[in-house]
Amino acid sequence: MNDEEIKNQIRKLALQNAAEHDGQTRDKTILAKILGTVPELRQKVQEISPVIAEVVSEINQIPLEQQQKEIAEKYPELLQVEEKKPEQNVLPPLKNTEGKNIITRFPPAPNGYPHIGHAKAAIISEEYAKMYGGKMILRFEDTNAGTERLEYYAAIKVGLDWLGIKYDNVEHVSDNLEVLYENAEKLIKSNDAYVCTCKQDDISKNRREMTECKCTKRDTEENEKMWHDMFNEKKYGEGKILLRFRGDMKSGNTTMRDPALFRINTARHARVELKYRVWPTYDFAGVIFDSMSGVTHAMRSKEFELRKELHHTILDKLGMEKAEFIFFGRLDLEGMPVAKSALKPLIENGKIPWYDDPRLPTLEGLKRRGIRPEAVRKFILSLGLTKNDTNSPFATLEAFNKKIVDAESVRLHMVNDPKRIKLVNFDAKDIELANHPTKDLGKRTVSVNGTVLISGSDAEEIKEGETIRLLGLGLIKINSVGNEITAEITDDNNAEKKIQWVAENDTTKVKIIIPGQLFNGEKFNEDSLKTVEVLTESAFLDLKDDSEIQFVRFGYCRKESGHQAIFTHK
Secondary structure, three states: OOHHHHHHHHHHHHHHHHHHOOOOOOHHHHHHHHHHHOHHHHHHHHHHHHHHHHHHHHHHOOOHHHHHHHHHHHOHHHHOOOOOOOOOOOOOOOOOOOOOOOEEEEOOOOOOOOEHHHHHHHHHHHHHHHHOOOEEEEEEOOOOOOOOOHHHHHHHHHHHHHHOOOOOEEEEHHHOHHHHHHHHHHHHHOOOEEEEOOOHHHHHHHHHHOOOOHHHHOOHHHHHHHHHHOOOOOOOOOOOOEEEEOOOOOOOOHHHOOOEEEEEOOOOEOOOEOOOOEEEOHHHHHHHHHHHOOOOEEEEEHHHHHHHHHHHHHHHHHOOOOOEEEEEOOEEEOOEOOOHHHHHHHHHOOOOOOOOOOOOOEHHHHHHHOOOHHHHHHHHHHOOOOOOOEEEOHHHHHHHHHHHHHHHOEEEOEEOOEEEEEEOOOOOEEEEEEOOOOOOOOEEEEEEOOEEEEEHHHHHOOOOOOEEEEOOOEEEEEEEOOOOEEEEEOOOOOOOEEEOOEEOOOEEEEEEEEEOOOEEOOEEOOOOEEEEEEEEEHHHHHOOOOOEEEEOOOEEEEEEEOOEEEEEEO
């Protein structure tokens, strides 16, 4: 590479970096970039440093619009959208797939709003189905009458739709309890299940002490009769009787100590109302439906790993096919708990208004905050498939989101606690500003009448006689400070400060909601939600609701309504 080629490469890198940073770049930045691009120049740092300084100085004096024009004319490749490379598969291959039509399932209980943990389970199940050209079932395991609500069924579907998750079939356990009853009767007839009328305290005590209760002595005929009596409201009430699996009360695995398979629940069910009073437990319903639906690989959080022996034993007793179980760790975001036990009291006590609060890890909360579903997927897949629980900083998800929204976010100037600067030698005119430093997102026109507003914090640092750069407007020299700041347009390029501004006659007020970390340790953070009222360009009003915005030197935000935005992240 000759000297001319080196200089051309330096200029290319400097233009690109300046355009990405409001028209300004630095020697050190370009030195690092050129050495990374052309490694052989690492032996010539002293020779190229003056060239870099010269090029950087020249480019910093060129208005941003001119920089962008030169990029378009000389280096159009910088404006080209990179071809998307196929996503690397970070999930390990499944076992026992040969000769099988792979079927996975996502089995939420509709007893709350979906959150980042649900997203992990659903995404992993869908990814494996896609990996093997298989199918995924959405199954609502709605067997706990009284806790389910129709809004939860809907919220789960809406959440999956937002995530872009496709499923091939929808099942409701509550639609087909009869088939579960049939299998329960098979276990009773084979003496693998029995009816128990012991008090719950006695059952718990016997399980701890590994002792069988007297109910295990009943013969098959008596168990069958009592089982049928469970369906008769005149015979048994809620909490008085159970159907239990005959496991092994001496087992070191506590789940094998004669667990409950069915119990009476007289609460009104969200879908089937009072059609049933005898309801299966998860231990029975889930594995039976997996086998009936042809599920080949069942993804579960690791707290169910201990139950694998029980589930396999039940299926063996019934002569039913077993799915391959894959276990993974839980996913939480630091300071943003997913557990209903943590969130529900906050809502009930008025600490947070609802489950779409942008401080929450619910899918509605993340969506409202401005987190993209693609970012959620990339974040989850980046964790791989591990049994280790993950308590990830929000910044990790933020990094994935930033890469997506940056290219689509319109840049706008914004000021807080505004202070006036009167430009004494400025004629009113319209100024065109690019909506993005490097991407073609169009331009906006700002009418400037000679008075601009800057943030109060910036005004405090301004000194008389210094030169500053008003981003996108030009260089100004400060004539006076005090109650009123006056300045004049100048060509002196000794500006050390870059300040954003808005035209006094071309602004609109916007309230920005700023979510913070919901919990500090186990304590609710009373200061986790703040609001600021700012002035921004009137172009904000032209943006559609849900648009992504980057307020310069502030951060990325999602426009929620006409005069309101939610801070997404830096």
